[in-house]
Amino acid sequence: MAPSKALISLALFGITTARQCSNLTIPVTISSRQGQFREVPVEDNLDVGAFATRFNQFQKNYTADLLEAYQTLDGTYQISAQYCMPDGGSNGIVQLLSHGIGFDKTYWDLSYNNYNYSYVNVALAAGYSTLAIDRLGIGNSSHGDPFNEIQAQAEVEALNSVTLQLRKGEIQEIGCSYDRVIHVGHSFGSVQSYWLSALYPENTDGVILTGFSLASQFLAYIVAGWNLQSARLNQPLRFGNASNDVVRTLTKKSNLDDNLIRSLQQILGGLGIDLTPQEVWNEVATTEVLDLINGYNTSVISYDYPAGYLASSNLIALQYAFLQPGNYDIGLAVQGEKSKQPVTTGELLTIGNAPSSSPFTGPVLVITGEHDVPFCGGNCYGQVSGTNYSNIPENVAMAFPSAAAFTSYIQPNTGHGINFHYNATAAYQVIQDFLASHDLSAH
Template sequence: MAPLKAILPLVLAGFSAARQCSNFLIPVDISSRQGQFRKVPVEGNLDVGAFATRFNEFQKNYTATLLEGYQTLVGSYNISAQYCRPDSGSKNKIQILTHGIGFDKTYWDLDYDNYKYSYVNVALNAGYSTLAIDRFGIGNSSHGDPFNEIQAQAEVEALNAVTLAVRNGHIREIDSSYKKVIHVGHSFGSVQSYWLSAKYPKNTDGLILTGYSTAGQFLAYIVAGWNLHSARLNQPLRFGNASNVVFRTVVERHGLSNNIVQGLQKLLMAAGVDLTSDEVWNELATTEVLDLTTGYNKSVISYNYPSGYLTHSDLTALQYAFLQPGNYDVGLALVAEHTKQPVTTGELLTIGNAPKMSPFTGPVLVVTGETDVPFCGGNCYGQVMGTSTSNIPEGVAKAFPSASAFESYIQPNTGHGLNFHYNATAGYQVIQDFLARHGLAAQ
């Protein structure tokens, strides 16, 4: 069981030497040809459950069912970014880091346990600069209509716009341009990095696709396992309306905002129920109650997402989707649940629209956890029917017939959310070594 302190309001501090980091917004202009979907009710959790059920129906295509036509989305938006550079090292190579569903840019620079799991620190130590972004529509980047604005295609265009700004030195907060840009993605971020390489192959110099394969048949596994909720209802003060009178009244009246466990113990004792701290912890952390209380931490940003932004239900759904039981720190998993981010209906309806092949001619590395659920069905050593590859990630090679180098690596004792596992840094080093071997060393 995780220590009691893990579920208290999380004040995680850490310091890493030899790094200079800053956070800012990058303005981007987007022109994206994408779907126009009929909207269906997704405010209540039963409606969201109905959406997921129809999305997963065997031999049916819910995207086609809701598609009414096509549109060109044109607009100006802001992409939230964290830029880091080492005190010494190359200013010519940068890694652009794109997170997956359920996370934001902090996935790459987790400050838990004094930055023990930080990918950014490993990249900086190898001499690279990094730019981690919140994907368009998520986190502190611009939000939008979840059906007809925040779709995969628009996010790829936003990623490309950021890439061009980095290459051309057009970001005010970055004092140089970068001749070599490496795209590192996780999950949906890998889908978008791959998509960018297919549509704009000259705009990237190297691809690192983590938590990824081209086996699309497991998407239904993850959509079902998430037990999707309306984000606004799942974490009402964080994802919903910060002025929510009902929840805020309960918080203030019963003093739950600073120490949730002690506050609940007092309430239970007043009702004649005597439970230990561990018993209260188990009830809180492993059920949806945890998410209802997350908004009570007044330090958490209020995003106020509209209906149509969905999220996995709780910590147990997080474990199923992203974590290999027994090989992660439960305290860190609680951080992930406290800081999780949603997925839009439009993203789910368009995630499978990426081109089938990329003309990219640079090096490509795929890194996937051995029990990855969304891209391997829980077993990356399995074989997809009709293929001759010895494992699932190896099959990505067919999408890159012109790549100068292709390698796939299965990270042992790891689920989909690679950065949250005990052995995360071993996988990070595999990435830096691959880049060094194939002409993209920082120095």
């Protein structure tokens, strides 16, 4: 039986608590040396499926197959961000938060259940300011060509530009400079935070990598498990292809409000079809029908993503990739499906290009869920062959030979998307305690 709170969660965002937070846009100018790829068809879902199949071929390198040359990408872009400051004001230290694939900046400040899952709130309570960004190419930040513009390298350069502007006090809406910047990432955001520490070690004071390891062999698990589709077709109006007049008309005539299950039950009842809320839930919320309906929800932003932006298929794919069954609120998962974000073909083709090690000399924490699929294959206590490390996250120490302190921590009963689990705030506290114990306290 789907928990009753799952139905409550279908309402959009709750009431925002009184906090010193504001949304802003940060211009960044970047120069990024990156790949020039041969573009292949990714317009419809059969094309996307073929892309994923070729990407996952055993002992094949699809990135190399499509790489034609290298280019230098020069451009000015806009980075959407949420800035929050503790009640006591700025104290010269800020956490710069980078989300992973499938999410946007709201991953760090989930409004569900009156912000009880908010990482930002915990960091603010510990005295830190926070700046959570939509990564370049995603959410309300600038979009671009999904093959040859929105690649990992360009996103790292954008992250570094934001970092430098924080340090120099050049972000007008913030109005102050920050002597110390801590980079906190999740998943692909962790890859980019690590990457920044390798290229620009002097620009970060602490590195927190959540949902991360050095194990690359599990990427194929996720690309397969996502059952990728064209984002424009998966959630058409929201992601930018509102061409299906049949679905649009049915949705408009159905008069669906945010309490999706109840509305559908009433509609079906009017047609003489008597279904329980559980039966409606099974047919709608756990299938791609939910995404068809979400795709015509006019109360959310239309992102207008071009072909080449790919999205996971449905709620079940989201659970496989990010959530440990039994240890998360299904209502929050549904909200995550309704607010999910895509991945570009260029990101997938370049996610593995990060430097092999970082010269960073500050403190590093890796915190990964026990059952993380993308970076641990579902078992972070697994052994890394050819090393003396006892588990997979511990192996990240190899990439930080000069770190002043390195700690790896496995969050129990948790999947990849740590912030979506019942025990998320316990993980948040591990992070704040680590920072405080390594001269990065905000008090």
